[in-house]
Amino acid sequence: MTSKNLLxxxxxxxxxxxxxxxxxxxETLPQMRAMIAELGAAQIAQIPREGVIYEDRRIxxxxxxxxxxxxxxxxxxxxxxxxxxxxxxxxxxxxxxxEIRHASSIAMAASYxxxxxxxxxxxxxxxxxxxxxxxxxxxxxxxxxxxxxLGVDPSRVAxxxxxxxxxxxxxxxxxxxxxGGPAFVHQLLxxxxxxxxxxxxxxxxxxxxxxxNKNAIAxxxxxxxxxxxxxxxxxxxxxxxxxxxxLPPATVITAELDPLRDESEQYGEALAKAGVAxxxxxxxxxxxxxxxxxxxxxxxxxxVATAADRLSRAFAPSA
Numbered sequence: 646m647t648s649k650n651l652l653x654x655x656x657x658x659x660x661x662x663x664x665x666x667x668x669x670x671x672e673t674l675p676q677m678r679a680m681i682a683e684l685g686a687a688q689i690a691q692i693p694r695e696g697v698i699y700e701d702r703r704i705x706x707x708x709x710x711x712x713x714x715x716x717x718x719x720x721x722x723x724x725x726x727x728x729x730x731x732x733x734x735x736x737x738x739x740x741x742x743x744e745i746r747h748a749s750s751i752a753m754a755a756s757y758x759x760x761x762x763x764x765x766x767x768x769x770x771x772x773x774x775x776x777x778x779x780x781x782x783x784x785x786x787x788x789x790x791x792x793x794x795l796g797v798d799p800s801r802v803a804x805x806x807x808x809x810x811x812x813x814x815x816x817x818x819x820x821x822x823x824x825g826g827p828a829f830v831h832q833l834l835x836x837x838x839x840x841x842x843x844x845x846x847x848x849x850x851x852x853x854x855x856x857x858n859k860n861a862i863a864x865x866x867x868x869x870x871x872x873x874x875x876x877x878x879x880x881x882x883x884x885x886x887x888x889x890x891x892l893p894p895a896t897v898i899t900a901e902l903d904p905l906r907d908e909s910e911q912y913g914e915a916l917a918k919a920g921v922a923x924x925x926x927x928x929x930x931x932x933x934x935x936x937x938x939x940x941x942x943x944x945x946x947x948x949v950a951t952a953a954d955r956l957s958r959a960f961a962p963s964a
């Protein structure tokens with residue numbers, strides 16, 4: 646299907662302002678990284694942080710790895726230990742930073758009083774798999790280990806991310822299961838890529854020459870994986886995990902006009918089949934990336950509010 650013909654009209658207007666991610670290559674990657682950095686800096690400069698404190702922290706990475714930067718968003722008025730959502734940004738594992746989700750992180754921290762801790766993980770191709778996921782796991786372990794210092798309730802920790810960040814969030818829950826913690830009360834996965842094979846109907850049928858398509862996705866994977874065999878590793882392709890039982894409840898948000906739609910929904914279905922409480926929420930007329938467009942798109946604001954609601958339910962004492 647040609648996504649341009651089916652786009653929500655409001656989204657069609659806003660999309661023209663976004664960079665052509667589908668045209669990424671090794672030659673254009675530095676320019677795109679710089680453009681994304683500018684967009685993040687603009688968000689920091691322009692978006693009011695009413696009631697939310699934003700700060701950077703440096704933490705120790707995995708053994709032998711560099712330190713990891715964490716962007717922390719906390720409600721200004723804090724009463725007692727707060728729940729926390731560990732967040733991983735998108736960007737195909739090759740670009741991006743916590744600041745590209747600055748607006749929605751502020752919105753979520755303010756909508757439900759919780760801390761957002763966003764991991765600035767290492768990027769490919771300079772750092773191939775599993776560098777990024779090890780950084781994200783280090784971030785999760787640090788948040789729990791420093792719960793008292795951060796004002797965090799260690800019994801109410803969620804993990805989430807969008808696109809490649811959703812992949813990393815899912816992988817971190819698998820690592821936590823394998824390594825004996827941390828324990829997460831929820832995983833919030835926004836159009837996550839879940840299988841390096843990328844062999845689905847939506848991958849073939851959704852055509853988007855400008856923004857995001859199967860060719861771009863194949864290129865991202867080629868940059869991230871050190872070898873083709875790495876794509877079989879569940880920490881790269883969570884859909885290939887042999888056992889998903891015992892993982893935290895999940896909310897999986899998808900977009901109708903997204904090549905990743907099917908594999909995202911397949912992961913939610915696989916979780917449910919393994920006995921994990923999993924809710925799949927699809928937004929019609931939306932494309933990959935819409936969740937970050939809270940400044941221009943009503944549906945994005947609705948989706949962020951829905952995500953905050955699901956976190957609120959997960960963080961409730963009765964949960």
